Amino acid sequence: MRILFLGDIMGRTGRTAVKRHLAQVREEENIDLVLANGENASGGLGLSAKSSRELFGAGVDAMTSGNHIWKFRDIIPVLEGGNLLRPANYPHGSPGRGWAVFEFQGLAPLAVINLQGRTFMEPIDCPFAALERILEEIPDHVRLRVVDFHAEATSEKLALAWMADGRVSAMLGTHTHVPTGDARIFPQGMAYMTDLGMCGPRDSCLGMAPGPIIRRFVTGLPQKYRIASGPGVLQGAIFDLDESSGTASSITAWSMHTG
Template sequence: MRILFLGDIVGRPGRKAVAAKLGELRRSLELDMIIANGENASQGIGLSIKNARDLLDCGIDVLTSGNHIWKYQNLYPFMNTCERIVRPANVPQGAPGKGWTVFRVHDEVPVAILNLQGRTFMSPADCPFKCADRVLKEIDPEVKIILVDFHAEATSEKQCLGRYLDGRASVIIGTHTHVQTNDAKIFDSGTGFMTDAGMCGPTESCLGLTPKPVIKRFVTGLPQQWKVAGGPVELQGVLLEVDRESGRTLSIEAWKSGLMTV
């Protein structure tokens, strides 16, 4: 099973680049499945219902998210009914949407996608370690391929969850920092891991945003008006191959599209 996981899609530039490239990528990389984190796809923070539908229609099989998913309340009813979008499973009980889903690739092979949110330097959430324990018990044992999007700030927290779930999930991929890491690996019990997938957005930016307001926020400590940057766009993510029978990761690597103008 060949899967491409795309890092956080940032604003209109990220959406346009993804929509323009996905069909070609599915063919050239011989992909069975495409997953992407969409929590920053609308104006750089949040995900509107229109943009969610457009991303799913353009070829993304499942959208994961994170702490910014709550900005657009018009998305909430869609999250409750759509099986192809997930929010962190460890947010307080009663929140809209689902924390995990099962998607059947080619209407045949089931793949479970679990979304978790970190707690270090993040907004309040329940323990992701205990939540993962609970959800993994709920997933049908016949589902061998389990992918976890761990939306977290701290490298240490991401790596610890990866080690904690080694042998129980197929792969743990970190999101949220928008900076692609160079530490793709397979742990001893067959679980693939990478600290952060990066982002799909403008490269001449601060995490996809126009640099000046972000720099001014650091210098002055005062709130600023964020704006998605322009210029060249790059898609970043993780390319992996997973064994359909055992669920073990066979290969995993950081992936980039190269610069594009959109």
């Protein structure tokens, strides 16, 4: 199974790039399944029900999210009934699902797990304990298992990756919006990349217009951020999974300037 996992989709520029180019990318790269983190797709902060419908309609098969998923209340029904996940280590009783087994036509069943880090982020439940629990719950016949670890600290991402190697097929980091140069296969066959980057405005600070962010650093005073304008970029990774063993045979960082 060949999967394209897109980094955090950022605002209208990111959504537009996905809608205009994803079908072409799927064909050219022989992609079987598209995953994406959609938590910033609406105005750069949060995901509305309307934006989620746009992205699913554009060809994204399933989406993960992170700490900004709760901004729009109309996303709750999508979390509870659709192909959208929220981090599994939010406290018990939070709306939606933190992991799911997806069975797309013609493909082997795939478990997708969404976790959120705690270092430099909200002090929610432990992602390490959550992953241990989830791996016990996934049926044995589901060999393909992909994790989106939405976290700030590279050390936390790597620590969870070393714990998961040999038990999941791929672990991809999201949240920092800058693609890392460490796509690799771990010793026991897990594909890994510390951060997938983002899908959004290319000439920006993590998707936002640079001006207010520069002023924040120079003055130390609060600023009103806004999404940057200009050409877009799609970023992520393409990886190949063996359906019988559940291991990865390759992973490559992927990007596309969309003009």
